[in-house]
Amino acid sequence: MNRRFFIRRAGAAGSLLLLPAWTAAAERLAAGEPIALARKKRLADAALNAAVKRGATYADVRIGRYLSQSISTRETKVDGVTNDESRGAGVRVIADGAWGFMATDRLTEDSIARAAAEAVAIAKANARLQDEPVVLAPQAGVGETAWCTPIRINPFAVPLQEKVEHLLAANRAALGAGASFINTQLYQINEQKYFASTDGSYIDQDIHRLWPTFTVTATDPKTGRFDTRNALSSPMGRGYEYLGADPAGKRPGVTVRYFESYDLAEDAVLAAQQAREKLAAKRVVAGQYDLVLDPTHLGLTIHESVGHATELDRVLGYEANYAGTSFATLDKWKSKEFRYGSPIVNFFADRTEAGTLGAVGYDDEGVPAKRWPLVKNGILVDYQKTRDQAHIVGQRAGDGCSFAQSWNAVQFQRMPNVSLQPGAEPLTPADMIKGVERGIYIVGRGSYSIDQQRYNFQFGGQLFYEIKNGEIVGMLRDVAYQSNTQEFWNSCAAICDRRDYMHFGSFFDGKGQPSQVSAVSHGSATARFNKVNVLNTGRKI
Amino acid sequence: MSLLTESEARAILQKTLSFSKADECQVSLTGVRAGNLRFARNTVSTSGGSDTLSLAVTASLGRKSGAATINEFDDASLERAVHAAEELARLSPENPEFMPQVGPQTYLEPKAYFDATANLTQEDRVRWAAASIGHCKERKLTAAGYLSDSARFSALANSKGLFGYQRRTDLDFSITTRTDDGTGSGYAVADYNDASRLDAGGVTAIAARKALQSREARAIEPGKYTVILEPSAGVTLVNLMLGAMNARLTDEGRSFLSKPGGASRLGEKIVDERVNLWTDPLNAELPGNKWGQDGRAQRRTDWIQGGVVKNVGYTRFWAKKKGLDENAAPSPGFGRSIMGGTDTSLDDLVKSVKRGVLVTRLWYIRAVDPQTLLYTGLTRDGTFFVENGEIKFPVKNFRFNESPVIMLNNLEALGRPQRVENSLIPPMVLRDFTFSSLSDAV
Known part of the structure; x- marks a missing residue:
């Protein structure tokens, strides 16, 4: 069953007095009930029994209730509020050595058993194309268990009126500080998902994610120029408390950076001022610079050049037709000496860090969450794997990297959090900048592009500050840097210590055909990269 | 059911x-x-x-x-x-x-x-x-x-x-x-x-x-090259330009069609006069939909004619605000775009090129600067060096930084349109296409 209630372009300037009525109605109409645990177990058993009866050698079922709410505003009005509730079940089986999958939105024992039977029939049809049977790494059943994101305030329990006013207040603040336009969004996700498999697992999880974000635009009618500055928030696996503007959760610096807590209105004001500053900023001179990259920026570089490159399904060619393959091939891993980065570079994969988008108790094939190294002292040591890939690299377990965006999509290998370990020596961003003779300090995510094997990339950012002889001397514009993954990470000369470690997030990471989105965090501290090629992206048309 | x-x-x-x-x-x-x-x-x-x-x-x-x-x-x-x-x-x-x-x-x-x-x-x-x-x-x-x-x-x-x-x-x-x-x-x-x-x-x-054919690709220096973009390579850049032809953004001063003083480039020639872009639900090769998102009937709309911006897309609200007849103003739906071409085959286009690069596909295309519609991305899955009208050898892939507006001003020749990704796009020969670096990706 899918239900959606929404208000489109329904805002009104200054009509705050009207908000309580319509927001209350929207909430009441959107409110559904969780699926009872006993019912989920009954349905799961119906699916698993039907699959086995039809000849499946393995089966799992995911029964889900997925809630999402997005609030969108521009300037002084609400652009739209959308509440989605989607519930149903997806059954995945192995029969005749091949995978099959079928989903149903009818949560009855008959319907789910029928879906299981259809999944077996599809598997058997697919087996005709298959030379070798699927080899599934063993996973001991964990019995009946539960896990939930450790949040303090459930965003879905916060009155819509309060959330709308939170966004509109930020908009007012930005307009008052010189923004020409501001578009603000708040995305909230709650996955109530129940996994069961023929291994003997019955896992009930309640997972939360949210992302407050905006784009501020400053225009200059005289010159016809415009520029933007996006929010420096991160999407998080946290509750509404992330928006609490707790002073302890932010760090002062060249610009304010938000770690465990976000101040939307403060960031919107800064964005309005900085968008104006960008309009008047000096154009960068192309050439080689030492780059000092803030975690709000570096997270995306990690995501593209390390996160996707170490996905084993890409390495093996499963994504060749769309997202591509990877330069981090099996021979490089087997050599145990492929230098991915300089010796201070350590990347770890993780599904356990609190507050992150990738944190779960178990993945979508019943594997417990864990943390493991991908790059150790600069050397490639491992990949991200699902259960059916583990045997290819001589391992006997999945990594907990299986994910499907909803009950109606088949699960496949998705990125866990992939993070850069902070430096061992005490070092702050301010100290790091002091050591740079000719460089650029980059904050925030901007334009990004990387090739299909993850060698050549180009990244922009939100804020670019010129560093001369250890000092920030002003803002630059038209900046993008280009490099090659291995060259770039080997040019990593310093990483700030744990005090500067924070999480960047990607809320809508696309992969697969048909495309599915997932959400993932990347932790890092500010890092320095020597002699990177910077281009000037200014053009005239 | x-x-x-x-x-x-x-x-x-x-x-x-x-x-x-x-x-x-x-x-x-x-x-x-x-x-x-x-x-x-x-x-x-x-x-x-x-x-x-x-x-x-x-x-x-x-x-x-x-x-x-x-x-x-x-x-x-x-x-x-x-x-x-x-x-x-x-x-x-x-x-x-x-x-x-x-x-x-x-x-x-x-x-x-x-x-x-x-x-x-x-x-x-x-x-x-x-x-x-x-x-x-x-x-x-x-x-x-x-x-x-x-x-x-x-x-x-x-x-x-x-x-x-x-x-x-x-x-x-x-x-x-x-x-x-x-x-x-x-x-x-x-x-x-x-x-x-x-x-x-x-x-x-x-x-x-x-x-x-693309095995053992050779590296050639990045720089400005004449390119032959196959339809599967050119389609995304053309559609990104069409998608950005939005009336409200233009009027608000935040579009590549905005001009100093609040004016717009509507009615101005922005690309080569051989460039014609339109949408037409009745095209037999690319049948469209009867209505767009707002229920208005879809009609043939010329967006660029003879290189001149003929229309930008209006929501009904923005058309009314601007004093236009909402039923006459073009709808903002830009899917299923059609770019006119000639009868020349891709092979004959290649024959006409003295020195250039044939591109099969462009990939991971992302906006760099909305003011100039500058995009970056990479070639992929078949990139070849052409000399004196012949494919000479495969070359390593390139990263490009280019604006479709600049690219369509540098038009040399158009070929026969082909349906690709729900658009009808001709192969294009374009001079001075900017390849900014090499990629080792295959």
């Missing part, structure tokens, strides 16, 4: 409207039956299907609106959905950008529905995948491909007497073939409304030839 006939759809819509007490009520009904099969490493990886039917109600009271969607169709559920939308509308604040619903429209009749596609089975998908994989295995190549098909209908009705019903089918096939040693890669893509036109083996043969 999901593909209702016109009379079945009309009955549900009218029943739903009969429950409404709002000033205006609009109901839409959409059903989709879709299937897909994905393969890689010369074997199937995932496949699945879906069959969905959903109804959306929008109710308006004065300038206040609310909406609800459901996928249950008994009378009680329909009535509940109408009441939910009305209750939301009643309690909503007034919308300063409210527009009354459109009245009856005269819709064109694109022919986009084909039984051959609507009746596809899993066996058909497996057969196509087997043909593709078989072709590759014979040549020691590895295939990764994706086949997806859908049959859908949509119907629309409102309390002002509007009614519309349309059906369409779509089929998309794409294939990447790689040599076993990983030094060559080729790509081909095809999309149709009529599945009987798909020759999966033939499409695979193009990708296979490119994979074999």
Whole structure:
């Protein structure tokens, strides 16, 4: 069953007095009930029994209730509020050595058993194309268990009126500080998902994610120029408390950076001022610079050049037709000496860090969450794997990297959090900048592009500050840097210590055909990269 | 179950409207039956299907609106959905950008529905995948491909007497073939409304030839080159430019069409005079939809004619605000774009180039600067050096930084348009295309 209630372009300037009525109605109409645990177990058993009866050698079922709410505003009005509730079940089986999958939105024992039977029939049809049977790494059943994101305030329990006013207040603040336009969004996700498999697992999880974000635009009618500055928030696996503007959760610096807590209105004001500053900023001179990259920026570089490159399904060619393959091939891993980065570079994969988008108790094939190294002292040591890939690299377990965006999509290998370990020596961003003779300090995510094997990339950012002889001397514009993954990470000369470690997030990471989105965090501290090629992206048309 | 006939759809819509007490009520009904099969490493990886039917109600009271969607169709559920939308509308604040619903429209009749596609089975998908994989295995190549098909209908009705019903089918096939040693890669893509036109083996043969030809690519210096962009390479940049031709953004001073002092480039020549871009729901090779998002009838619209910006897309609200007739203002839907060309084949275009680079596909294209429409991305799956009209050798892939506006000003020649990614785009010869660095990716 899918239900959606929404208000489109329904805002009104200054009509705050009207908000309580319509927001209350929207909430009441959107409110559904969780699926009872006993019912989920009954349905799961119906699916698993039907699959086995039809000849499946393995089966799992995911029964889900997925809630999402997005609030969108521009300037002084609400652009739209959308509440989605989607519930149903997806059954995945192995029969005749091949995978099959079928989903149903009818949560009855008959319907789910029928879906299981259809999944077996599809598997058997697919087996005709298959030379070798699927080899599934063993996973001991964990019995009946539960896990939930450790949040303090459930965003879905916060009155819509309060959330709308939170966004509109930020908009007012930005307009008052010189923004020409501001578009603000708040995305909230709650996955109530129940996994069961023929291994003997019955896992009930309640997972939360949210992302407050905006784009501020400053225009200059005289010159016809415009520029933007996006929010420096991160999407998080946290509750509404992330928006609490707790002073302890932010760090002062060249610009304010938000770690465990976000101040939307403060960031919107800064964005309005900085968008104006960008309009008047000096154009960068192309050439080689030492780059000092803030975690709000570096997270995306990690995501593209390390996160996707170490996905084993890409390495093996499963994504060749769309997202591509990877330069981090099996021979490089087997050599145990492929230098991915300089010796201070350590990347770890993780599904356990609190507050992150990738944190779960178990993945979508019943594997417990864990943390493991991908790059150790600069050397490639491992990949991200699902259960059916583990045997290819001589391992006997999945990594907990299986994910499907909803009950109606088949699960496949998705990125866990992939993070850069902070430096061992005490070092702050301010100290790091002091050591740079000719460089650029980059904050925030901007334009990004990387090739299909993850060698050549180009990244922009939100804020670019010129560093001369250890000092920030002003803002630059038209900046993008280009490099090659291995060259770039080997040019990593310093990483700030744990005090500067924070999480960047990607809320809508696309992969697969048909495309599915997932959400993932990347932790890092500010890092320095020597002699990177910077281009000037200014053009005239 | 999901593909209702016109009379079945009309009955549900009218029943739903009969429950409404709002000033205006609009109901839409959409059903989709879709299937897909994905393969890689010369074997199937995932496949699945879906069959969905959903109804959306929008109710308006004065300038206040609310909406609800459901996928249950008994009378009680329909009535509940109408009441939910009305209750939301009643309690909503007034919308300063409210527009009354459109009245009856005269819709064109694109022919986009084909039984051959609507009746596809899993066996058909497996057969196509087997043909593709078989072709590759014979040549020691590895295939990764994706086949997806859908049959859908949509119907629309409102309390002002509007009614519309349309059906369409779509089929998309794409294939990447790689040599076993990983030094060559080729790509081909095809999309149709009529599945009987798909020759999966033939499409695979193009990708296979490119994979074999692209082995042992040589590195040549990045810089400005004359390029021959195949339709599969040029399509995204052209569509990104069309998608950015938005009236409101232009008027607000935040578009590549905005000019100093608040003026716009509408009516100005911005690209070579041989560039013509339009949309046309009745194009037989690329049948469109009867209506766009707001229910207005889709008509042929010229966006760029003789290099001059003829139209920018208006929402109904923005057209009214600007004093335009909303029914005459072009709708902002830019899908299924058509770019005019010539009768020259791709091979003959290549023959006309003295020194240049033939590009099969551009990839990971992202905006760098919306002010100039500067984009970056990379070549992929078949990039070749051309000299004196002949393909001489494969070259390593490049990163580009280029604006479609600059690119279409540097036009040398156009070829015969080809349907690709739901657009009709000609191969293009363009001088001074900016390749900014080399990529080792194959």
